[in-house]
Amino acid sequence: MEFLQVLILGICLGFVYALMVSGLTLIFGVMRIVNLAHPILIICGSFVSYWLFIKIGLDPILSIPIAGLVVAALGVFIYKLIFEKNAAQQTYSEMTVLLTFGTAMVIDGILSFFFHNTQRTTSPSYATDAIFFGDIFIPLAQLYSGLVSSVIIVGLAVFLKYSDFGIAIRATSQNRTSAELVGVNVKFVCLISFGIGCALAGSAGALVSFVFSFFPSRHWEWIAIMMSLVVLGGMGSLTGAVIGALVLSVVSSMVGAFFSPAWSTMVFFLSLFLILIIRPRGLFGIQSD
Amino acid sequence: MRILKEKGYFLLNNKKIIPVLILIVLTGLPIIQFFGNYNYLIHIVLFSFLYITMSSSWNIIGGYGGFISLGHNVFFGIGAYFSGFIFVRYGISPFITALIAGLVATVFGFGVGLITLRVKGPSYIISSIALLMIFRILFDRWELVGGTHGMTLPHNTFPVEWSKIPHYYALLFLMVFSIYLSWYIRHSKFGLALRSISHDEIKSEVTGINVKIIKVTAYALSAYFIGAAGAIWGDYLTYVRPNIFFIILIAANMVLMCILGGKGTVTGPIIGTIVMIFFNEFILANFGATELNIFFTGLLMIITLMYFPEGIVGSLKKRKLLPGFLDWG
Numbered sequence: 001m002e003f004l005q006v007l008i009l010g011i012c013l014g015f016v017y018a019l020m021v022s023g024l025t026l027i028f029g030v031m032r033i034v035n036l037a038h039p040i041l042i043i044c045g046s047f048v049s050y051w052l053f054i055k056i057g058l059d060p061i062l063s064i065p066i067a068g069l070v071v072a073a074l075g076v077f078i079y080k081l082i083f084e085k086n087a088a089q090q091t092y093s094e095m096t097v098l099l100t101f102g103t104a105m106v107i108d109g110i111l112s113f114f115f116h117n118t119q120r121t122t123s124p125s126y127a128t129d130a131i132f133f134g135d136i137f138i139p140l141a142q143l144y145s146g147l148v149s150s151v152i153i154v155g156l157a158v159f160l161k162y163s164d165f166g167i168a169i170r171a172t173s174q175n176r177t178s179a180e181l182v183g184v185n186v187k188f189v190c191l192i193s194f195g196i197g198c199a200l201a202g203s204a205g206a207l208v209s210f211v212f213s214f215f216p217s218r219h220w221e222w223i224a225i226m227m228s229l230v231v232l233g234g235m236g237s238l239t240g241a242v243i244g245a246l247v248l249s250v251v252s253s254m255v256g257a258f259f260s261p262a263w264s265t266m267v268f269f270l271s272l273f274l275i276l277i278i279r280p281r282g283l284f285g286i287q288s289d
Numbered sequence: 290m291r292i293l294k295e296k297g298y299f300l301l302n303n304k305k306i307i308p309v310l311i312l313i314v315l316t317g318l319p320i321i322q323f324f325g326n327y328n329y330l331i332h333i334v335l336f337s338f339l340y341i342t343m344s345s346s347w348n349i350i351g352g353y354g355g356f357i358s359l360g361h362n363v364f365f366g367i368g369a370y371f372s373g374f375i376f377v378r379y380g381i382s383p384f385i386t387a388l389i390a391g392l393v394a395t396v397f398g399f400g401v402g403l404i405t406l407r408v409k410g411p412s413y414i415i416s417s418i419a420l421l422m423i424f425r426i427l428f429d430r431w432e433l434v435g436g437t438h439g440m441t442l443p444h445n446t447f448p449v450e451w452s453k454i455p456h457y458y459a460l461l462f463l464m465v466f467s468i469y470l471s472w473y474i475r476h477s478k479f480g481l482a483l484r485s486i487s488h489d490e491i492k493s494e495v496t497g498i499n500v501k502i503i504k505v506t507a508y509a510l511s512a513y514f515i516g517a518a519g520a521i522w523g524d525y526l527t528y529v530r531p532n533i534f535f536i537i538l539i540a541a542n543m544v545l546m547c548i549l550g551g552k553g554t555v556t557g558p559i560i561g562t563i564v565m566i567f568f569n570e571f572i573l574a575n576f577g578a579t580e581l582n583i584f585f586t587g588l589l590m591i592i593t594l595m596y597f598p599e600g601i602v603g604s605l606k607k608r609k610l611l612p613g614f615l616d617w618g
């Protein structure tokens with residue numbers, strides 16, 4: 001019974017993780033940028049919905065679009081400022097990774113300076129509530145956030161699969177030159193998909209604000225956790241990211257429940273390390289070179 | 290006047306005179322402690338020694354070899370823990386065990402290098418972060434060395450003006466030899482092979498370079514002085530804890546100092562470290578917040594990478610403005 005309980009909690013968290021990394025994997029797919037600033041953008045989203053909740057009492061789930069838009073605007077600004085030159089050539093270089101690392105440090109510094117590194121959570125009424133099915137209980141926060149995440153991810157998948165713009169994004173990520181040849185405005189696609197990626201980060205941030213506690217410097221830990229999720233499934237593949245997130249989330253919950261909570265994050269780091277060494281492209285990843 | 294000018298140019302362009310003068314000044318610097326308490330100055334100078342040692346060592350694998358590691362302070366922590374543990378358990382001072390701590394880090398680096406150096410590019414950077422995180426958790430949970438609380442080392446019993454001097458000379462020693470190692474590798478056949486690997490591994494392999502051995506050896510060598518410096522630094526701080534030694538900001542500083550000065554050059558890490566440390570102290574003195582330090586470090590990183598990726602030394606060299614005494618290759 002306990003097994004089922006842990007499994008359900010792990011899956012709920014897994015969908016939140018999947019939403020957190022969906023933007024990362026989208027950005028990598030289109031531009032080959034490993035965006036280490038993604039976790040701090042999520043925390044920006046958390047801050048937006050935190051302030052909306054504190055000031056006007058807006059429910060974090062309802063503030064998802066606002067958080068998404070704010071972070072998307074921030075992301076587009078950063079993209080215009082820093083990445084436009086690098087994204088144009090689609091070279092897969094270490095320097096771009098260090099650039100995103102620097103960006104993460106800049107945002108972290110600003111947030112820590114103004115808001116300090118104290119733990120924050122939004123506490124909507126359902127955050128401490130749970131529903132029971134016999135012996136199994138599901139915290140409403142986890143349930144709602146898992147459901148909302150899965151809805152957003154399915155929406156994203158449908159958008160990528162059927163809309164014209166989604167097809168352009170997929171074409172660019174498969175082969176940039178060919179996409180340009182058949183008339184896709186690659187520069188615009190890059191800009192918009194970076195925006196969409198950041199919007200996904202922002203909306204994940206709104207959910208994170210009541211599922212986990214957050215503080216600016218927490219993103220250092222999340223960098224490796226989120227990388228492990230996308231690397232397992234394969235960078236650049238949305239399906240891979242969702243599967244990676246679900247698998248690792250469940251495994252780490254299991255380790256936490258049956259072994260020791262202290263070792264549960266080790267699952268992420270160890271799998272990240274091993275996958276990168278053994279099979280860098282992951283399970284469904286696109287070829288890196 | 291003209292003669293004087295030529296003499297001046299000669300001084301600036303001679304590769305030996307100015308470095309030797311600087312070395313003599315640095316060796317004699319602790320004399321000022323006879324005239325008052327200049328502990329802050331001593332601290333800043335020995336802190337620069339520490340980071341010059343680390344960024345010069347990082348430069349061997351990151352600059353010459355092209356493997357950007359964001360987890361290189363793993364060796365820093367291992368050195369500190371090794372010497373700290375021996376000091377706490379058996380009372381043997383880290384000044385004696387520092388060079389052995391370096392060896393431990395090297396052996397360890399050899400093993401890690403064999404495993405991790407198979408991937409290149411962004412995958413390598415991420416795997417180095419993962420390595421750091423794994424070590425952070427391992428040392429957090431390892432009760433023998435104190436878990437998250439770490440170990441507290443005994444103080445030395447010198448009067449306050451002189452308590453930093455042993456660390457000063459130890460780090461000066463390590464710095465000089467790490468720069469020498471970096472210079473030696475830059476001018477050796479080994480270094481040439483390493484630089485060719487950083488451009489293209491497959492072509493290097495075709496020309497008869499044993500790629501695997503060379504890059505793993507470079508990785509292990511780069512771990513040596515970082516481990517030894519970690520041992521001294523643990524004694525200097527008098528406590529060894531995971532959240533001091535296994536944080537990514539130390540690695541970020543190493544990388545940034547190296548890139549700012551010019552990666553792949555011998556003097557680049559030295560210049561980069563000096564600029565960064567003065568910059569950091571300036572920010573701390575004027576704004577007094579470590580958060581701003583993170584902000585400015587990141588900003589500096591972005592500006593350097595975007596506008597002069599060759600760093601200070603590299604850019605000056607390209608424009609032929611580099612004074613000769615800094616041009617060590």
